[in-house]
Amino acid sequence: MANQKGGVGKTTTAVNLAACVAAVGRRVLLFDLDPQANATSGLGLEKVEGASAYRPLLGEGSLVDKIQNTVFERLEIIPSEVDLCGLDIELARAENHLHQVRRVLQPVVASGRYDLVMVDCPPSLGVLTLNALAAADGVVVPLQCEYYALEGISMLNRIMSQLHDNSVNAALELVGVVMTMFDGRTNLSQQVVGEVREHFGERVFETVIPRSTRLAEAPSFGKPIIHYDKHSSGAAAYELLAQELLARLDKKAGAEVVAEQTSVHVP
Ligand SMILES: Nc1ncnc2c1ncn2[C@@H]1O[C@H](COP(=O)(O)OP(=O)(O)OP(=O)(O)O)[C@@H](O)[C@H]1O
Numbered sequence: 001m002a003n004q005k006g007g008v009g010k011t012t013t014a015v016n017l018a019a020c021v022a023a024v025g026r027r028v029l030l031f032d033l034d035p036q037a038n039a040t041s042g043l044g045l046e047k048v049e050g051a052s053a054y055r056p057l058l059g060e061g062s063l064v065d066k067i068q069n070t071v072f073e074r075l076e077i078i079p080s081e082v083d084l085c086g087l088d089i090e091l092a093r094a095e096n097h098l099h100q101v102r103r104v105l106q107p108v109v110a111s112g113r114y115d116l117v118m119v120d121c122p123p124s125l126g127v128l129t130l131n132a133l134a135a136a137d138g139v140v141v142p143l144q145c146e147y148y149a150l151e152g153i154s155m156l157n158r159i160m161s162q163l164h165d166n167s168v169n170a171a172l173e174l175v176g177v178v179m180t181m182f183d184g185r186t187n188l189s190q191q192v193v194g195e196v197r198e199h200f201g202e203r204v205f206e207t208v209i210p211r212s213t214r215l216a217e218a219p220s221f222g223k224p225i226i227h228y229d230k231h232s233s234g235a236a237a238y239e240l241l242a243q244e245l246l247a248r249l250d251k252k253a254g255a256e257v258v259a260e261q262t263s264v265h266v267p
């Protein structure tokens, strides 16, 4: 989940999508890479000193040891805490500084323990977000239904092309754009969704996340919406979004398998 704009729904989307994907039977790891640690508290974990990916990212110890269970089945987390805020500067000095998230995640991915690893990024295009983009197969961009929504995504798009063109991560794709905090009573919300769809076409998920008090209060109970208020409009929306996401990811994985199989026949 990335968007350098603050407060657009990255964490809400990360926590709730992760929970919905786990609820339909996939094994999910949520990697909280934001020093604010909102995803960590949103899943009911305390911020504990030394529990984050800080040391592994600096080459000390293994990321696997930082993985924690949540009370939700098939959903595990690498928590964050405030020490991650110094990491941008320290990583910037390190060699290969864009590839540290990829490096620490490699054994986790290779273990086959998870069907999906999601990273919740901080609201900047700093070293932490760039590291996440350098490690990811795909980006999901939450956009708030507000007037300046498109401004954020043009910068992110530019960064993604640069990562592509400089071979930092040639595999990186825009998996989808999620419109968040939609308010059906205002023309503005409708207009913004229309404009974003014009720009990004099918990349925009059909499912739009409504503005809902239940979604905003769920994190204070340490619960994703499907466990806090299963019958709310927010829960229904994130359940649908999870289906859409999985359909896109499964299609992408299928296409990659086919490409690998056909490449065997290419001399
Ligand atoms: N659909 C929604 N309806 C109502 N409130 C929402 C919704 N989505 C998010 N919020 C609230 O808006 C605020 C910002 O959301 P969130 O923390 O998910 O954004 P973010 O992009 O992760 O922020 P940051 O950039 O600070 O990490 C939070 O208080 C959250 O509870």
Ligand SMILES: [Mg+2]
Residues within 6 Å of the ligand: 010, 011, 012, 034, 038, 121, 122
């Ligand atoms: Mg956040």
